[in-house]
Amino acid sequence: MNVNTEKDFPKTIFFNCSSCSNNYELTLKEFIVKELPRIIDIDHNRLLEAYNNSNLKFYHSKYFNALQFRKSLGKIEAGTMVCFDNEIHVIRGFPKIRRTLMLSKALEKHFNGEVAVEEKMNGYNVRIASINGKIIAFTRGGYICPYTTKKAPQLMDLNQFSQENPDLVICGEMVGVENPYVSHYYPEIGKLGFRIFDIRKKHSNKPLSIKEKRNILQKYDLPSVRHLGVYSLKDAPSKIMELVKELGKDSREGVVIKDLEMQIPPLKYTASQAHDDELIYAFKYPFDLGKAFFFSRVIREGFQAYEMNESAEELGKRAQRLGESILYPLMGTINHVAEHKVAGEDLLMDADTMEEAEEFVRHLRDLGVLAKVIEFKDGKAVIRRIHQSTTDKINNYINGGLY
Ligand code: ATP
């Protein structure tokens, strides 16, 4: 999969206008200037500027071509794809979910009436849409993932749903240990599974209400994230705190809190153990991930300890876990690199052929991830993701390089 980098609009776009049913052939520039502003309601000058800055990019794939929003532009989210496949299909980016640090105050300020609490699953975000009859899986940034596109229909039967609802997009999390992006063990999932948390309209990105979503998932027998209850705003903070403590004990991530009508954006809240797990991961690869992860996880711990009104003993335990989640993985990796080894992680995935595993590695490279196939046997591939900065910097420092 390669992404076009030319700035001189060499491409021609063919499409069929759904309102007038005429066939069009436009250059990419004509499309961006004349058609796209009408389709997504953004001024053509801003779109051209985004194209020239590579924030809007031509995207070529074996499935179809598209325009990809690398960054958000006005109300259009990053990860939005304008797909050209006979007709134009706009698959909007999945919106950011803001985090609450203090449940008791934030819920009351943010929501009205009752809230639905869902489990937040730890995997990777996927949007699945039917594009001209093809079922396609997009990752958060809008990239079409060949692995997910192949796996999703094996994990659930999407045919009837997509035939009867071509204008709906399934938003869910790919989870499990044989997950080449985020590997996490769930007893009920094991190797690989998919859990749906939102159903949204193509083009507008409008989410269905919690009730409509649940009815549809039930009707088509599609797998949902766990619903943990509906609570009044008065009860919600203490209930959620209890739920999150329990989830944390089971190594589960946390919750997403949603307005029943989905008119108000959801909020997320996570368990202390999830913060520690992310720090452990980040400090295994300190010079690749440490900085970006560190500050926000520590801040989450501080406010959670405050809101839980912890005893000195409980706080001491939290502090110890936090420190251990930083120092032990860091030490582990320094020792590892000191033995002339590379800081890397091995990811396991299903692949029918070596070529399929290599296609996935090319897809990772497009995402800026350095990886290679190190083993392929019996339908399984081991992909090694290399953390180069961590390897290079640790080598430099243990040999006397200055910080
Ligand atoms: P964001 O850009 O939304 O902050 P992030 O990459 O920082 O995302 P997370 O902290 O994992 O990701 O939180 C948001 C993500 O949680 C969503 O993008 C979605 O993939 C995932 N998620 C898991 N379970 C749910 C759920 N029940 N409802 C909504 N999102 C969920």
Ligand code: MG
């Ligand atoms: Mg996540």
